[in-house]
Amino acid sequence: MEILLEFLSTTAVANMSRGNLLMIFIGAIFISLAIRKDYEPLLLLPIGFGCIVGNLPSISSMAIGVYDKGSVLYYIYFGVSQGIFPPLIFLGIGAMTDFSIMLSSPRLVLLGAAAQTGIFLTLIGALYLGFTPSESGAIGIIGGADGPTAIFLAAKLAPHLLGAIAIAAYSYMALVPVIQPPVMKLLTTRKERLIRMKPPREVSQREKIIFPIVAFLICALLAPGAIGLLGMLFFGNLLKESGVTERLAQTARTSMVDIVTILLGFSVGCSTQAQTFLTPQSVLIFSLGALSFAVATASGVLFAKFLNLFTKDKINPLVGAAGVSAVPDSARVVQMMGQREDPNNYLLMHAMAPNVAGVIGSAVGAGVLWSVLVG
Amino acid sequence: MNQLALDNPLAQGLDLAFVGMSIVFTALVLVSIFIAVLPRILAAIHPYIPPAQLHTQSQNKENDAPAIAAAIGFALHARRQND
Numbered sequence: 001m002e003i004l005l006e007f008l009s010t011t012a013v014a015n016m017s018r019g020n021l022l023m024i025f026i027g028a029i030f031i032s033l034a035i036r037k038d039y040e041p042l043l044l045l046p047i048g049f050g051c052i053v054g055n056l057p058s059i060s061s062m063a064i065g066v067y068d069k070g071s072v073l074y075y076i077y078f079g080v081s082q083g084i085f086p087p088l089i090f091l092g093i094g095a096m097t098d099f100s101i102m103l104s105s106p107r108l109v110l111l112g113a114a115a116q117t118g119i120f121l122t123l124i125g126a127l128y129l130g131f132t133p134s135e136s137g138a139i140g141i142i143g144g145a146d147g148p149t150a151i152f153l154a155a156k157l158a159p160h161l162l163g164a165i166a167i168a169a170y171s172y173m174a175l176v177p178v179i180q181p182p183v184m185k186l187l188t189t190r191k192e193r194l195i196r197m198k199p200p201r202e203v204s205q206r207e208k209i210i211f212p213i214v215a216f217l218i219c220a221l222l223a224p225g226a227i228g229l230l231g232m233l234f235f236g237n238l239l240k241e242s243g244v245t246e247r248l249a250q251t252a253r254t255s256m257v258d259i260v261t262i263l264l265g266f267s268v269g270c271s272t273q274a275q276t277f278l279t280p281q282s283v284l285i286f287s288l289g290a291l292s293f294a295v296a297t298a299s300g301v302l303f304a305k306f307l308n309l310f311t312k313d314k315i316n317p318l319v320g321a322a323g324v325s326a327v328p329d330s331a332r333v334v335q336m337m338g339q340r341e342d343p344n345n346y347l348l349m350h351a352m353a354p355n356v357a358g359v360i361g362s363a364v365g366a367g368v369l370w371s372v373l374v375g
Numbered sequence: 376m377n378q379l380a381l382d383n384p385l386a387q388g389l390d391l392a393f394v395g396m397s398i399v400f401t402a403l404v405l406v407s408i409f410i411a412v413l414p415r416i417l418a419a420i421h422p423y424i425p426p427a428q429l430h431t432q433s434q435n436k437e438n439d440a441p442a443i444a445a446a447i448g449f450a451l452h453a454r455r456q457n458d
Contacts, residue, residue, distance in 0.1 A: 110403060133384055
């Protein structure tokens with residue numbers, strides 16, 4: 001009987017806190033959003049299940065959780081805590097990204113830069129709220145709307161906030177169709193939303209091959225902190241465009257990126273243990289994250305309107321919202337908003353240009369923050 | 376090094392935001408300029424390095440597969456008819 005009672009005292013039921021129950025409930029909501037609403041299912045489902053796994057309490061003498069050295073989850077989480085998974089995901093993204101639209105519309109690249117304002121304004125907001133400079137930099141990157149970049153920088157600058165930042169970044173990426181449209185509508189007139197853009201020119205294979213090499217050199221020379229992310233992104237793209245490594249590109253954009261996504265999503269979910277996750281800081285991070293997405297969207301839209309003051313071929317300002325690097329969700333939102341006004345206006349291909357430029361921009365932003373703030 | 380952790384982090388945060396945005400813009404403006412001039416550069420080097428030879432070998436291997444299969448099929452068909 002004594003053994004039975006001792007055993008019962010070690011079960012998850014006996015050690016469950018209200019915080020753990022809440023996190024398990026949040027995990028279930030993520031799974032539900034992924035399945036029922038199709039919101040970023042490839043990420044929210046592993047993260048959601050990871051939340052459930054990570055919040056089942058275990059006795060301290062057993063190494064089970066992501067923070068217990070020697071546990072299986074610890075070694076899986078190693079890829080997150082050491083910033084290994086994000087560059088591998090970037091390799092896959094590079095191998096699946098077609099930069100043709102961006103190469104045919106160089107001015108749209110600037111929208112990807114403008115949307116990164118969200119990163120730096122959020123950084124100022126975080127500093128104002130009392131976060132340290134390193135923490136503020138890691139929180140600010142949520143405004144880049146790029147999950148792997150957010151994880152990469154948080155792992156380097158503020159590992160103790162990694163769980164909250166990763167969950168905030170991926171949650172808001174999933175909520176792009178909810179957060180962006182009101183901002184886009186508020187900042188544009190109907191006439192602007194009806195603007196039709198010129199079809200992009202055809203891009204030669206030579207341009208596609210040269211671009212990743214030179215673009216990498218430009219970005220890495222300015223922001224060496226971004227070498228890990230951008231090196232893998234452009235390397236993946238070169239594998240795709242070279243025409244001689246199709247097998248490698250195929251692996252990078254399918255099997256490899258899928259394996260890493262599973263491990264990353266699940267272990268990030270496991271890291272959200274109530275004891276470390278449910279803090280006032282997390283609430284602030286979520287609030288700042290929502291704000292940074294809205295600011296990034298607004299910056300892209302307003303910058304597109306600004307460019308229209310000087311250009312003959314007008315840009316539909318909705319396209320500016322795709323400067324946040326949630327690929328391809330924000331481009332899809334632009335398409336949806338444009339077609340609400342004019343069902344025959346196809347903005348998706350135009351929106352992909354700032355969208356992929358935003359990926360580059362947020363990685364450069366992360367590189368700058370890492371270089372300056374690493375202590 | 377964390378110099379920002381000094382007396383007035385908010386003011387220095389503003390500096391960092393300004394510098395950070397400047398670097399992001401500079402990088403993407405340079406990328407944008409490069410993209411804009413790339414077709415002209417390629418046109419200029421075209422006489423010296425013709426693009427037609429680029430990676431056509433491996434692409435041709437894939438593209439030729441149906442043609443080779445069709446040729447083999449035709450040869451077999453012709454032989455059977457002759458038999």
